[in-house]
Amino acid sequence: MDAVLRADLVARGMTPDCAETIELVRDVLTRVGDKWTVLVVTTLEPGPMRFTALHERIAGISQRMLSHTLRALQRDGLITRTAYAEVPPRVEYALTPLGRSLAAAVDHLVLWVRTHRTDIARNREDFDGGG
Amino acid sequence: MDAVLRADLVARGMTPDCAETIELVRDVLTRVGDKWTVLVVTTLEPGPMRFTALHERIAGISQRMLSHTLRALQRDGLITRTAYAEVPPRVEYALTPLGRSLAAAVDHLVLWVRTHRTDIARNREDFDGGG
DNA sequence: CCGGATCCAAGCGGATACTG
DNA sequence: CAGTATCCGCTTGGATCCGG
Numbered sequence: 001m002d003a004v005l006r007a008d009l010v011a012r013g014m015t016p017d018c019a020e021t022i023e024l025v026r027d028v029l030t031r032v033g034d035k036w037t038v039l040v041v042t043t044l045e046p047g048p049m050r051f052t053a054l055h056e057r058i059a060g061i062s063q064r065m066l067s068h069t070l071r072a073l074q075r076d077g078l079i080t081r082t083a084y085a086e087v088p089p090r091v092e093y094a095l096t097p098l099g100r101s102l103a104a105a106v107d108h109l110v111l112w113v114r115t116h117r118t119d120i121a122r123n124r125e126d127f128d129g130g131g
Numbered sequence: 132m133d134a135v136l137r138a139d140l141v142a143r144g145m146t147p148d149c150a151e152t153i154e155l156v157r158d159v160l161t162r163v164g165d166k167w168t169v170l171v172v173t174t175l176e177p178g179p180m181r182f183t184a185l186h187e188r189i190a191g192i193s194q195r196m197l198s199h200t201l202r203a204l205q206r207d208g209l210i211t212r213t214a215y216a217e218v219p220p221r222v223e224y225a226l227t228p229l230g231r232s233l234a235a236a237v238d239h240l241v242l243w244v245r246t247h248r249t250d251i252a253r254n255r256e257d258f259d260g261g262g
Numbered sequence: 263c264c265g266g267a268t269c270c271a272a273g274c275g276g277a278t279a280c281t282g
Numbered sequence: 283c284a285g286t287a288t289c290c291g292c293t294t295g296g297a298t299c300c301g302g
Contacts, residue, residue: 008190033164077254123208
C-alpha cells in the first residue's frame with residue numbers, strides 16, 4: 001500500500017499496528033466517501049437486486065460508474081455477485097454479512113450527521129459570509 | 132449543493148429530509164475520506180498545535196495541502212484557528228467540541244476496520260489472485 | 263513563521279457507442 | 283440484460299515560488 005506513509009507514522013512514535021490501521025481507515029473512508037458507494041449500499045440494504053434495478057433506482061448514475069462501484073465493493077467482499085446462466089442474462093448483487101456490518105458502522109456517522117448537520121451548515125454560512 | 136441528486140432521491144420515494152441526509156453523509160464522508168483529514172484530526176487530538184508542528188509531525192504533507200485541509204476543517208467548524216499578533220507570527224489549531232464528537236463517530240469506523248481488516252485484505256487477495 | 267498563487271500530472275467520473 | 287471501450291472534462295493533490 002503506502003509503505004512510505006506507514007514508515008512516517010512509525011517514525012512519529014506510532015506502533016506499526018496503529019499506523020497500518022490509520023492507512024486502512026483512510027483507505028476505507030476514501031472508498032465509502034466516493035460519489036456512489038453509500039447510495040449503492042443503502043439501495044441494496046432491503047435485499048438482493050439486479051444490475052438494471054440498481055441502475056433505475058439510483059437515478060443519475062452511469063452504467064460505467066455503477067459497474068465500477070459494484071466491482072470495488074465486490075473486491076472488498078462487501079457484496080456478492082451472482083450470475084445466472086439464463087436467457088436473457090440475470091445478475092444479482094447482495095450485501096454480505098461484512099457489508100452489512102460496515103453499513104452498521106456507517107450508521108453511527110449517519111446519526112452524527114443527522115444530529116449536527118445544522119451546526120455544520122451554520123458554520124459554513126458564517127465562514128463564507130462573515131469571512 | 133446537489134439539488135438534482137436530491138430531487139432524484141425524492142423521486143425514488145424518499146422524504147426530502149432523508150434525501151438531504153444522504154447528501155450530507157456523502158459530503159462528510161468525502162471530506163473525511165480525503166488524503167489528509169484523518170491524519171490531521173488524529174494529530175490534533177492530544178491538544179492545540181501550530182502550523183509548523185503539524186507540518187513536521189504529518190510527514191509527507193505539503194504546505195499547500197495542510198493549509199487547504201485546515202481551512203476546510205475550520206470552515207465546517209471542526210477546528211479553530213487562533214493567530215497571535217507576535218513576531219514571528221504564531222498560529223494555533225485546535226479541535227472544537229464538534230470536531231471531537233466527529234472524531235468519536237469516526238472511532239466506530241476505526242474499530243470496524245481494526246476488526247475486519249484481515250477479512251478485507253484476504254478478500255482483495257482472493258479477488259485479485261483468483262480472478 | 264504562515265501560508266497564498268501558480269503550474270502541472272494523475273485519477274475520478276460522465277457521455278456515448280458498442281458487445282455477449 | 284449486463285456490461286466494456288473510448289474519449290474527455292473536472293477535481294485532487296504535489297512542487298515551487300513569492301508575500302505578509
